[in-house]
Amino acid sequence: MNAFVFDGTFEGLLTSIFETYEFKVKDVRLFDNLRYQPGLIDETHEVISDKAKSDRVWKAFVKKIGKQKAQNAYTVFLSEDAEAFQHIFDFIRYVFDSGEGAESNFGNPSVIAIHKWERSVSRERHRMKAFIRFEQMADGIYYAPIEPDFNVLPLIAGFFKNRYADQQWIIYDTKRKYGLFYDLENVTEIAFDFAENIESGTTPYLSKNLLDDKQELYGLLWNDYFRNTNIPARKNMKLHLRHVPKRYWKYLTEKKHN
Amino acid sequence: MSDRIREKLSILADAAKYDVSCSSSGGNRKNTDKGLGDSSNGICHTYTEDGRCVSLLKILLTNHCIYDCAFCVSRRSNDVQRAAFTVEEAVDLTMGFYRRNYIEGLFLSSGIFKDADFTMERLVRIVKKLRLEHKFNGYIHLKTIPGASPELLTEAGLYADRMSINLEMPTEAGLKLLAPEKSHEEVKKPLGFIQNSIVQYKDESKIIKRAPKFVPAGQSTQMVIGATPESDMEIMYSANQYYKDFDLKRVYYSGYIPISYDTRMPVIGSQPPLLRENRLYQTDWLMRFYGFDVKEILNLSNPNLDVDIDPKLSWALRNIEHFPVDVNTADYKMLLRIPGVGVGSAKKIWQARKFGRLRSDQLRKMGIAWNRAKHFIRCADSVMMLNDPNPFQIKNDILSQGDSKYTKVAQNQLALF
Numbered sequence: 262m263n264a265f266v267f268d269g270t271f272e273g274l275l276t277s278i279f280e281t282y283e284f285k286v287k288d289v290r291l292f293d294n295l296r297y298q299p300g301l302i303d304e305t306h307e308v309i310s311d312k313a314k315s316d317r318v319w320k321a322f323v324k325k326i327g328k329q330k331a332q333n334a335y336t337v338f339l340s341e342d343a344e345a346f347q348h349i350f351d352f353i354r355y356v357f358d359s360g361e362g363a364e365s366n367f368g369n370p371s372v373i374a375i376h377k378w379e380r381s382v383s384r385e386r387h388r389m390k391a392f393i394r395f396e397q398m399a400d401g402i403y404y405a406p407i408e409p410d411f412n413v414l415p416l417i418a419g420f421f422k423n424r425y426a427d428q429q430w431i432i433y434d435t436k437r438k439y440g441l442f443y444d445l446e447n448v449t450e451i452a453f454d455f456a457e458n459i460e461s462g463t464t465p466y467l468s469k470n471l472l473d474d475k476q477e478l479y480g481l482l483w484n485d486y487f488r489n490t491n492i493p494a495r496k497n498m499k500l501h502l503r504h505v506p507k508r509y510w511k512y513l514t515e516k517k518h519n
Numbered sequence: 520m521s522d523r524i525r526e527k528l529s530i531l532a533d534a535a536k537y538d539v540s541c542s543s544s545g546g547n548r549k550n551t552d553k554g555l556g557d558s559s560n561g562i563c564h565t566y567t568e569d570g571r572c573v574s575l576l577k578i579l580l581t582n583h584c585i586y587d588c589a590f591c592v593s594r595r596s597n598d599v600q601r602a603a604f605t606v607e608e609a610v611d612l613t614m615g616f617y618r619r620n621y622i623e624g625l626f627l628s629s630g631i632f633k634d635a636d637f638t639m640e641r642l643v644r645i646v647k648k649l650r651l652e653h654k655f656n657g658y659i660h661l662k663t664i665p666g667a668s669p670e671l672l673t674e675a676g677l678y679a680d681r682m683s684i685n686l687e688m689p690t691e692a693g694l695k696l697l698a699p700e701k702s703h704e705e706v707k708k709p710l711g712f713i714q715n716s717i718v719q720y721k722d723e724s725k726i727i728k729r730a731p732k733f734v735p736a737g738q739s740t741q742m743v744i745g746a747t748p749e750s751d752m753e754i755m756y757s758a759n760q761y762y763k764d765f766d767l768k769r770v771y772y773s774g775y776i777p778i779s780y781d782t783r784m785p786v787i788g789s790q791p792p793l794l795r796e797n798r799l800y801q802t803d804w805l806m807r808f809y810g811f812d813v814k815e816i817l818n819l820s821n822p823n824l825d826v827d828i829d830p831k832l833s834w835a836l837r838n839i840e841h842f843p844v845d846v847n848t849a850d851y852k853m854l855l856r857i858p859g860v861g862v863g864s865a866k867k868i869w870q871a872r873k874f875g876r877l878r879s880d881q882l883r884k885m886g887i888a889w890n891r892a893k894h895f896i897r898c899a900d901s902v903m904m905l906n907d908p909n910p911f912q913i914k915n916d917i918l919s920q921g922d923s924k925y926t927k928v929a930q931n932q933l934a935l936f
């Protein structure tokens with residue numbers, strides 16, 4: 262068993278794969294340098310991210326299983342999970358070392374693991390598409406703070422750009438401290454100071470003086486709607502909680518006034 | 520001003536909530552000209568405390584109604600507060616909610632005031648304004664008002680993604696009992712008219728590149744369950760017929776929530792039939808996605824669905840001679856019929872077995888409900904069975920597993936199989 266330590270980037274992970282072929286090793290345990298504790302294992306190889314190497318791996322991977330399926334590996338990477346990193350590593354190696362169609366051999370442990378992780382990250386992406394709540398600020402920009410379990414901003418940028426093409430918006434990941442800003446033309450990555458109140462305070466909402474005049478009314482109307490579209494005779498909180506887990510409530514307008 | 524609009528929304532959302540459809544998929548509208556919104560797969564933006572998906576702003580234009588259907592809160596004899604939105608109010612609410620990512624779009628229905636055309640014309644005005652003036656590409660589900668003119672329906676179809684008209688009661692006899700002024704005939708007419716137009720526009724779009732969309736997400740209907748005494752067989756045969764005759768996208772089954780002291784129906788306070796509703800949806804799924812003929816599930820010897828087990832398991836136990844199924848050789852159709860195996864895992868089995876005979880440890884990882892499925896399959900490491908499987912034993916075994924799905928009280932959106 263060999264231990265590789267990489268820098269935690271996707272490029273680094275792909276470089277690691279390149280180097281397993283370079284060094285002709287197969288069984289590799291992968292660590293990212295944030296989580297790796299020196300001394301745990303005696304001999305480690307440090308992987309230096311290398312664009313040329315990672316590009317070659319990615320191209321070959323895409324060529325082998327097609328862009329869409331290859332993309333799944335990147336989606337899994339956004340989980341930021343050490344175990345998932347290992348699965349991506351094993352999966353890509355398995356695909357390279359096997360015949361055509363191996364990526365759908367669900368009898369193989371890394372194939373099924375990638376499939377499951379992809380589902381988890383995609384579920385979080387889907388939840389963000391659903392649970393993001395914009396508030397209109399006085400300057401007209403629509404602002405939404407989020408705190409997703411996985412780093413899904415890159416996966417939702419296109420969706421929001423297409424959907425809200427005629428309004429400026431900001432979606433800010435308060436956990437990872439960066440956001441996306443759409444200026445009616447492009448989406449750019451941003452990091453800014455005013456998020457500080459949000460990160461530190463218990464309330465994620467913007468103070469009233471920052472908001473558009475109509476914002477409060479729309480928030481109230483949404484709450485009215487949420488309450489009145491419910492059928493009390495069918496009450497089923499267990500199901501409600503399964504679909505809207507409590508950890509998301511903080512940012513949901515319909516939970517704000519209740 | 521703000522109080523008045525809040526009150527209206529409360530009244531008209533409350534009156535609209537008994538229509539259970541909240542689907543927002545199949546619209547397939549793109550945001551091409553930097554307008555607002557798009558629609559494709561449908562998103563539930565939140566769930567009510569009763570566990571139902573909230574995807575659309577579901578409102579009535581008004582709850583004034585000239586009819587007196589006994590099962591409906593808006594019936595003219597009911598003593599409730601009445602309200603009506605203006606066209607602008609309905610448009611502003613939709614836009615304001617959509618921009619904040621509260622909803623996927625609008626589900627607009629209405630009580631019938633004055634007459635059918637007058638009502639339909641108002642509904643059309645709202646959706647037209649959204650589409651043309653506000654470049655709104657979000658999802659729109661529009662109610663078809665029975666008796667509205669073909670011209671209005673055609674116009675509506677050009678702006679709406681989905682249209683629906685409710686059967687209300689599963690059978691004509693049931694409907695006559697509670698709403699003598701109504702008939703299934705007047706539901707079939709517009710369903711058929713719109714269906715023909717959908718087909719026409721589709722044909723046209725094969726020839727003309729940018730032919731307009733016409734009700735791209737198709738039509739649906741709803742039946743109220745448990746207000747009248749139909750059997751499950753009557754309900755599902757009726758659903759099946761409508762699926763076939765009008766190519767419906769969905770039939771919704773809505774457990775009756777008692778809302779009146781009318782002695783023809785269950786009294787206020789009695790529990791809505793949620794478990795039954797769920798079993799009907801399961802049957803619906805079996806018909807649409809699992810290749811079952813409705814007659815296999817419900818027939819004269821089995822006119823009602825089992826309460827304690829789902830209809831797929833129930834079918835398997837009644838037809839035990841088809842089991843066990845060898846997952847390494849069975850055809851796809853048969854894989855789908857194994858209790859505990861859903862469409863997703865059937866596909867996985869189908870693909871994975873090309874790489875070698877599958878063992879139970881691999882199957883378990885594919886997301887099949889092993890405790891159920893194990894009684895009905897054979898795989899590479901199955902031991903020889905001497906006796907034929909015994910349906911009574913299997914059923915007892917499964918029920919005694921305490922599989923929460925069978926023992927707990929009804930939920931309206933249980934996992935399917």
Ligand code: SF4
Binds near residue numbers: 584588593
């Ligand atoms: S016509 Fe429609 S709104 Fe009017 S009472 Fe009958 S079901 Fe209710």
